[in-house]
Structure formats: C-alpha cells, structure tokens
Amino acid sequence: MTFKIKKILVPLDGSPNSFRGFDVAVQMARESHSTITGLYVLGIVKPRASDPITPLEKILLEHAQKIMKKAKLLAAKKGILFFDRISYGDDGKRIVEVAEKQNFDLIVIGSRGMGAAKELFLGSTSNYVLHKSKKPVLIVK
Numbered sequence: 001m002t003f004k005i006k007k008i009l010v011p012l013d014g015s016p017n018s019f020r021g022f023d024v025a026v027q028m029a030r031e032s033h034s035t036i037t038g039l040y041v042l043g044i045v046k047p048r049a050s051d052p053i054t055p056l057e058k059i060l061l062e063h064a065q066k067i068m069k070k071a072k073l074l075a076a077k078k079g080i081l082f083f084d085r086i087s088y089g090d091d092g093k094r095i096v097e098v099a100e101k102q103n104f105d106l107i108v109i110g111s112r113g114m115g116a117a118k119e120l121f122l123g124s125t126s127n128y129v130l131h132k133s134k135k136p137v138l139i140v141k
Contacts, residue, residue, distance in 0.1 A: 005032040007113040009104040017110030025108040040064040045087035092128030
C-alpha cells in the first residue's frame with residue numbers, strides 16, 4: 001500500500017518553528033507534486049457577520065495576512081501551489097477539524113509556535129494535533 005500525498009496542511013503563526021515546518025512541507029510538496037494550504041488560527045471567537053470588526057481582530061487579521069503573503073511568495077519561488085486559510089477559535093482543535101473536513105493527506109507542523117504555554121519537548125498545539133488528529137502528522141523540530 002502506498003501513501004500518496006496530494007494536499008498538505010501547514011499551520012502557520014509566524015514563528016521560526018512554524019516556518020521550519022513550512023520549509024519541510026515545501027520540500028515534500030515538490031517531491032510529491034502536491035499543494036500546500038497554510039492555516040492561521042486567530043485565537044478569538046469568530047464574531048457574527050453583522051458585528052463590526054474590533055481593533056484587536058483587525059490587528060490579528062493583518063498579522064495573519066502578512067504571514068500568509070510571505071508563505072505564498074516562498075512557495076511560489078519553489079513552484080508550489082499555495083492556498084491560505086484564516087480561521088477562528090482554539091488553534092489545536094481548528095487544525096484537526098480543518099484537516100479532517102477538507103480531507104488533507106498530511107499535517108506538517110512546527111514543534112513549537114508562539115503560544116505562551118510551553119511543554120518540555122513539544123508545544124501544546126503540536127502535542128494536541130499529534131494526539132487528536134486522525135490524519136498523519138509530521139512534527140518538525
């Protein structure tokens with residue numbers, strides 16, 4: 001049985017570790033002719049469509065868009081098709097949900113991001129994704 005990788009999900013938060021995961025995903029995508037989707041999770045509750053954008057949400061969205069733009073340019077330089085996605089909520093749960101619902105073949109995640117809670121060897125988000133995802137997970141240190 002062979003494992004074909006066509007869609008790779010890469011959670012990005014702007015940290016060096018998240019971009020190390022992205023770099024590995026780019027190498028894998030080149031070898032397997034797959035696409036990459038970068039996922040940035042805003043750690044806030046999604047506002048209703050009728051609610052005005054708060055100053056905090058505006059800052060977070062601008063930061064997310066800046067990170068996605070950087071990733072898209074890096075992917076394009078390597079000839080990789082890159083899609084971006086910004087989501088709201090708890091980062092670990094959203095990564096697992098998106099991977100399942102969008103039927104990704106692989107999640108490539110940095111071992112630690114920018115989260116305040118640090119665990120001994122893995123960041124709390126990568127640890128959560130590793131243990132809760134039904135999809136294969138590659139953790140990049």
